[in-house]
Amino acid sequence: MADDRMTVAQLRAAMAQFVAEREWDKFHSPKNLSMGLSVEAAELMEHFLWIDNAESRTVGQDPVRRQEVADEMADIACYLLALANTLQIDLSESIANKLLKNARKYPVEQYRGRFKLDN
Amino acid sequence: MADDRMTVAQLRAAMAQFVAEREWDKFHSPKNLSMGLSVEAAELMEHFLWIDNAESRTVGQDPVRRQEVADEMADIACYLLALANTLQIDLSESIANKLLKNARKYPVEQYRGRFKLDN
Amino acid sequence: MADDRMTVAQLRAAMAQFVAEREWDKFHSPKNLSMGLSVEAAELMEHFLWIDNAESRTVGQDPVRRQEVADEMADIACYLLALANTLQIDLSESIANKLLKNARKYPVEQYRGRFKLDN
Amino acid sequence: MADDRMTVAQLRAAMAQFVAEREWDKFHSPKNLSMGLSVEAAELMEHFLWIDNAESRTVGQDPVRRQEVADEMADIACYLLALANTLQIDLSESIANKLLKNARKYPVEQYRGRFKLDN
Numbered sequence: 001m002a003d004d005r006m007t008v009a010q011l012r013a014a015m016a017q018f019v020a021e022r023e024w025d026k027f028h029s030p031k032n033l034s035m036g037l038s039v040e041a042a043e044l045m046e047h048f049l050w051i052d053n054a055e056s057r058t059v060g061q062d063p064v065r066r067q068e069v070a071d072e073m074a075d076i077a078c079y080l081l082a083l084a085n086t087l088q089i090d091l092s093e094s095i096a097n098k099l100l101k102n103a104r105k106y107p108v109e110q111y112r113g114r115f116k117l118d119n
Numbered sequence: 120m121a122d123d124r125m126t127v128a129q130l131r132a133a134m135a136q137f138v139a140e141r142e143w144d145k146f147h148s149p150k151n152l153s154m155g156l157s158v159e160a161a162e163l164m165e166h167f168l169w170i171d172n173a174e175s176r177t178v179g180q181d182p183v184r185r186q187e188v189a190d191e192m193a194d195i196a197c198y199l200l201a202l203a204n205t206l207q208i209d210l211s212e213s214i215a216n217k218l219l220k221n222a223r224k225y226p227v228e229q230y231r232g233r234f235k236l237d238n
Numbered sequence: 239m240a241d242d243r244m245t246v247a248q249l250r251a252a253m254a255q256f257v258a259e260r261e262w263d264k265f266h267s268p269k270n271l272s273m274g275l276s277v278e279a280a281e282l283m284e285h286f287l288w289i290d291n292a293e294s295r296t297v298g299q300d301p302v303r304r305q306e307v308a309d310e311m312a313d314i315a316c317y318l319l320a321l322a323n324t325l326q327i328d329l330s331e332s333i334a335n336k337l338l339k340n341a342r343k344y345p346v347e348q349y350r351g352r353f354k355l356d357n
Numbered sequence: 358m359a360d361d362r363m364t365v366a367q368l369r370a371a372m373a374q375f376v377a378e379r380e381w382d383k384f385h386s387p388k389n390l391s392m393g394l395s396v397e398a399a400e401l402m403e404h405f406l407w408i409d410n411a412e413s414r415t416v417g418q419d420p421v422r423r424q425e426v427a428d429e430m431a432d433i434a435c436y437l438l439a440l441a442n443t444l445q446i447d448l449s450e451s452i453a454n455k456l457l458k459n460a461r462k463y464p465v466e467q468y469r470g471r472f473k474l475d476n
Contacts, residue, residue: 001128001209001211001212002127002209002211002212002215003126003127003128003131003203003209003210003211003212004126004128005126005211006126006127006211007122007123007124007125007126007127008121008122008125008126008127008130009120009122009123011127011211011214012122014214014215014218015214015218018218018221018222021227021231022225022227022230022231022232023231023232024230024232024234026232027234027407029167029172029173029175029176030166030167030175030176030178030179030188031167031170031171031172031175032172032175032406032407034160034163034164034166034167035164035273035402035405035406036406037160037163037164037195038157038160038161038163038164038276038399038402039399039400039402039403039406041153041156041157041160041195041399042157042395042396042398042399042400043396043399044153044156044157045153045154045156045157045392045395045396046396047149047153048148048149048150048153048392049389049392049393049396050353050384050389051150052150052290052291053148053150053151053290053291054148056148056149056150056151057148057149057205059149059206060149060205060206060207060208066206066208069149069206069208070206070208070209070213070216071213071216071217071220073199073202073203073208073210073213074210074213074214074216074217075217076156076160076195076199077199077210077213077214078214078217078218078221080192080195080196080199081214083192084122084192086176086179087178087179087185087188087189088179089179089185089188089189089192090120090121090122090189091122091192091193091196092120092121092122092124092125092130093120093121093122094189094190094192094193094196095130095133095134095193095196095197095200096121096133097189097190097193098190098193098194098197099133099134099137099197101190102137102197103137106141108140108141111141111143112140112141112142113141113142113143113145115143115146115288146288151287151288154283154286154287154392155287157280157283157395158280158281158283158284158287160280161276161277161279161280161281162277162280164273164276164277165277167273168270168273168274168277169265169270169472171409171410172409172410234407239366239447239449239450240365240447240449240450240453241364241365241366241369241441241447241448241449241450242364242366243364243449244364244365244449245360245361245362245363245364245365246359246360246363246364246365246368247358247360247361249365249449249452250360252452252453252456253452253456256456256459256460259465259469260463260465260468260469260470261469261470262468262470262472264470265472267410267411267413267414268404268405268413268414268416268417268426269405269408269409269410269413270410270413272398272401272402272404272405273402275398275401275402275433276395276398276399276401276402279391279394279395279398279433280395282391282394282395283391283392283394283395285387285391286386286387286388286391289388290388291386291388291389292386294386294387294388294389295386295387295443297387297444298387298443298444298445298446304444304446307387307444307446308444308446308447308451308454309451309454309455309458311437311440311441311446311448311451312448312451312452312454312455313455314394314398314433314437315437315448315451315452316452316455316456316459318430318433318434318437319452321430322360322430324414324417325416325417325423325426325427326417327417327423327426327427327430328358328359328360328427329360329430329431329434330358330359330360330362330363330368331358331359331360332427332428332430332431332434333368333371333372333431333434333435333438334359334371335427335428335431336428336431336432336435337371337372337375337435339428340375340435341375344379346378346379349379349381350378350379350380351379351380351381351383353381353384
């Protein structure tokens, strides 16, 4: 897997180069990038719109739909990388912090197998 | 920056462990994860809702709002990593493919400084 | 039901008055209103995030959650009414046109009980 | 304007007939409808993605784009009507309640010309 070798910084650099070559920084305000990301998130969601959770788990087995879903995920990732570049935010550090915060918010003993305490 | 050292696979592994410890795989259908991602994308967007593009560029200068935005970006990243884990999709490869596809779709000569041909 | 008596124009007028009293027209660009509507749509969706389709049908039976869902739907409606006011678009006519267009796109004989032709 | 004559109940009835003719109630769980609404909200937002607030106010002057935007607004309205039908929620009453709640939350004297107290 390319994910095994690729650092987040390398992905950020590839995105930064793509944007710089087209002089698109002027469009890449955080407001616009957050909108673009939300639009791509909706396009991802559309693949799972009318089906049940169970059926959505089988989408990865169909090569065509798998590729379409991977493409939408890449679009989301690109906007996230572009926003990290624009705001100079360290994504890996933010993710590590968030996982720590969520580990405290959802202690294993209380949340094993449930997403809220009364379910 | 942690982004300089961290591979995507390492981030995926951290997310996978978080989910496995809580036995949350049963909630992590692609349908649910795409909805969660879209909800977090909206929460990111909310930070830029009533302001202009220009003002949205200054958000990174306010430490409190910067941290809030970084937190929302981490939430989005976590859902994306979880979905990549569930569907066993190589994010780095998908991003590389998408950048190639977009480079062909938006040739530098035609799209420099513009996001569509007639603007 | 108030829906039996209330015209769309009366709802539009109530929303217009609310906005005018606060001099919020300056914030109500179509760009901002579309973002706000999308944020509220995500808040509605959040109520159904981790549950199955079947369980989501029972939400209306719990008075507290029913009220929360009705509140989110009202938020969405308010943004839609505000956008119709800003752009001076006739919502009822647009809905009638769209239903005609969709009736042609999804003929009853072919789409009865299915949302696409091969399912 | 058709909005002057059309009651919300009449719009709901038109939508209910469209759904019943196709036997689509089985797809119309609140979970699915909230996802569909969010997808359409993103499609609306896409029309205003790369432009400034000021430019977004001019979109209504271009007949083609005006029609496209009206179409997206109708899609959102249709999902909202379908959800109101599924959950048997009185939209007009919910909107009236929400406007009262917001009128208390945003008193005219304090919020005139501002969307939060320190801006």
